[in-house]
Amino acid sequence: MKLTIGFSPCPNDTFIFDALVNGLIDTEGLVFEPKLEDIQTLNxxxxxxxxxxxxxxxPAFFPxxxxxxxxxxxxxxxxxxxxxxxxxxxxxxGDIGRCKIAIPGELTTANFLLHYAFPFVKNTEPLLFSSIEDAVCDGEVELGVIIHENRFTYQQxxxxxxxxxxxxxxxxxxxPIPLAGITIKRSLPxxxxxxxxxxxxxxxxxxxxRYPKLSAYITSHAQAMEEDVMRKHIQLYVNEYSVNLGPNGKAAIQAFFDVYTKMHGQSGKAEDLFLS
Incomplete structure (x- = not known):
């Protein structure tokens, strides 16, 4: 059975899915067709x-x-x-509300957290996450919300x-902050x-x-990123929750869901988000 699977080309995602999509583990009869896109495209x-x-x-998953x-x-x-x-x-x-702010997508957790911290923000511009640093540097926007490896490069x-x-x-x-998760169609067996x-x-x-070894799959998609930045990226975003959410991870998602529904005037049960 062939299944399409979407994730980003960032080191934490290619690190997680390398063995799955490249046949380095027994996939028990399943074939995975990867679709690598930035998070807002996936959202x-x-x-x-x-x-x-x-x-x-x-914020893209809940709806x-x-x-x-x-x-x-x-x-x-x-x-x-x-x-x-x-x-x-x-x-x-006090001046943040008057600034033009670049965000990595309307449906991203980054944009949600911006409005969670500063509810009065109105003037946002969605940009590809990797272009936000340059947009701020070039004066196209006054502020930028950065994610991924840009956490390690903005000061440079x-x-x-x-x-x-x-x-x-x-x-x-x-x-903890629930940034993103892996979801699967409910219609599948x-x-x-x-x-x-x-x-x-x-x-x-x-x-x-096998860490700290970086496979060719990881480095090829990271392109110009230096290896020390790749490792910092992996160490920051891949942890015990990546292996299994566990009770603490699910509790964090519950907290996020409660805040999300309150901010959007909605209701629902967080337990309905997961596989039954």
């Missing part, structure tokens, strides 16, 4: 249910929970992993951290969904067992 595709399995930011279920393996969750708000020069908190470009949006979440909610969940866990463990 936008969820409404059309284009992929059998896909990485999604939690699609009727057709996708969250898997326990492959997630990006943790403390100290949140997006940063950066600028070319320091900006007072002369940018300043205004605040850590993830830190604000952690301090207020006393919970239950045995297939469970098998995929188990295989992703094996794939993560395969790469962890």
């Amino acid at each position: 936008a595709g969820a409404a059309k249910a284009k992929l059998d399995i896909t990485k999604l930011s939690f 699609q929970a009727a057709q996708y279920a969250m898997l326990n393996s492959g997630a990006a969750l943790g403390k100290g992993v949140g997006p940063l708000l950066v600028a070319k020069k320091m900006v007072d908190v 470009k002369g940018l300043h951290k205004i605040c850590d949006l993830g830190e604000i979440w952690e301090q207020r909610e006393n919970a 239950d045995e297939i969904k469970r098998k995929v969940e188990r295989l992703i866990q094996k794939s993560v463990q395969y790469s962890l067992d």
